[in-house]
Amino acid sequence: MAVPAEVEGVRQVDVPVLPMARLRPLIGDARFGELELAASRTRAALAGTVVWSVNSTATGGGVAEMLQVLIGYILDAGVDARWLVIHGDPAFFEVTKRVHNRLHGAPGDEGELGPAQAAIYERTLEANARAVLDAVRSGDVVLLHDPQTAGLAGALAAAGARALWRCHVGSDTVNEWTEQAWSFLRPYLEPCVGAVFSRRAYVPSWMADDRVEVIPPSIDPFSPKNEDIPFTDRARILGRLGVISELPGQPPGTFVRREGSLGRVERSATIVAEGEPLDPIAPVVVQVSRWDRLKDMRGVLLGFADRVVDRTDAHLLLVGPSVEGVTDDPEGAEVLAECVDAWRALPSTARRRIRLVSLPMDDVDENAAMVNALQRHATVVVQKSLAEGFGLTVAEAMWKAKPVVASAVGGIVDQVEPGTGVLLEDPTDLDAFGDALAALLRDPDALATYGARAKRHVLEGFVGDTHLRHYADLMQRIVGG
DSSP: OOOOTTBTTBEEOOOOOOOGGGGHHHHHHHHHHHHHHHHHHHHHHTTTOEEEEEESOSSSSHHHHHHHHHHHHHHHTTOEEEEEEOOOOHHHHHHHHHHHHHHTTOOTTOOOOSHHHHHHHHHHHHHHHHHHTTTOOTTOEEEEESHHHHTTHHHHHHTTOEEEEEEOOOOSSOOHHHHHHHHHHHHHHTTOSEEEESSGGGSOTTSOGGGEEEOOOOBOTTSTTTSOOOHHHHHHHHHHHTSBOOOTTOOOOEEEOTTSOEEEOOOOOEEEOSSSOBOTTSOEEEEEOOSOGGGTHHHHHHHHHHHTTTTOOOEEEEEEEOGGGOTTOTTHHHHHHHHHHHHHTSOHHHHTTEEEEEEOOSSHHHHHHHHHHHHHHOSEEEEOOSSOSOOTHHHHHHHTTOOEEEESOTTHHHHOOTTSEEEESOTTOHHHHHHHHHHHHTOHHHHHHHHHHHHHHHHHHSBHHHHHHHHHHHHHHHHHO
16 A cells, blocks of 8 residues: 655655575574574564554664665565655754754753644644555554654554554663653653663653563664675775775776665765875774764864874764755754864864765665775774764674774663773763774774674674564564554
């Protein structure tokens, strides 16, 4: 049952089928056998039932990337899985960004979350619900992702669908901001049959245990963001982006798209820099994330300038999406502008060692290949978030055998174990961050050892078969109950 092409802005995202069998050589026969059994049982339990995922953007964030992969594998398992993206105006996304920040325990813009904001939120989701209900049938299972979609639960429940709320964000501690966010969301979550969190610590105290499932996210080693890229293609991709020197006459770098066809990186990045592109052999520190204050890109810039520039010959690449390509984050352009202002205020010696890179979002797979090439080129990958729902960028870097320097917040703590990277106890301490990064850059043995251990750790705990089996168990319980 297809959604009309454009009804109140809701649209269905086409996802290519991904063969689960490609996981077998990686995870081994025993783990793959468990995955096949879970798929068979879920296929039988869900016969005639559609599993929908609903979120607010098809590109430009971890949730969208995760859905591309999970839905692809679920389709290969013979389960009817589909994906809808809702529409919202700037006022709606201002409200949901406020809720998002406060679920992390941060004030954000410190604006109100009262009746006026609830009215904006409800009005937008009521309009989206009409289109969603043209597609969803009674008995279907609907995964509503993050605050943007929670308000659809009531309409779905009234229509006989089973709504689950999937929360990808949260805070390990409770404060006035988390309490405000949960007070806002709680009425909209009551009609849900359950909720899924990335970490147990994120579950609010008022939510009954029998309605909660904890499922950590995972990476797909075969996606354009994580697949192995030959050195020559990596160099061509980075040259086309404008990050390193491009050899004249070279063809575009290639990558394998999710459905198996060959893609080419044709587009360049928008780069704020002083001087020529980097020498390909120069050591590079990379942070890839949204232009979001909670990712603290500005802090990374300042800490690197103050404590790393004079002690190493490394360069810093702060990498984020083109702000025009991320429709559900109204703060992106502001944060990028703040980073540019901070960069301009640096002395020339520091400016020449720091680049702000905005990647085009026109093609999801091409963008992922760009990120892949940048992380594989990195000497160290940084994720100095002030708060983090899970921060799967860390596992993605570790899969590429890269040592990480990351904040001890949220799900990052679950990913970085001793000997795989450096955890920053206080992510606001820029001196400590810079000192830790400089020390690691000057220790080639630690760089190699951490990277090798990091890749093994990700294979054991953060590859998609475990993620899929958890969801299979949950779907069976929801339908069976």
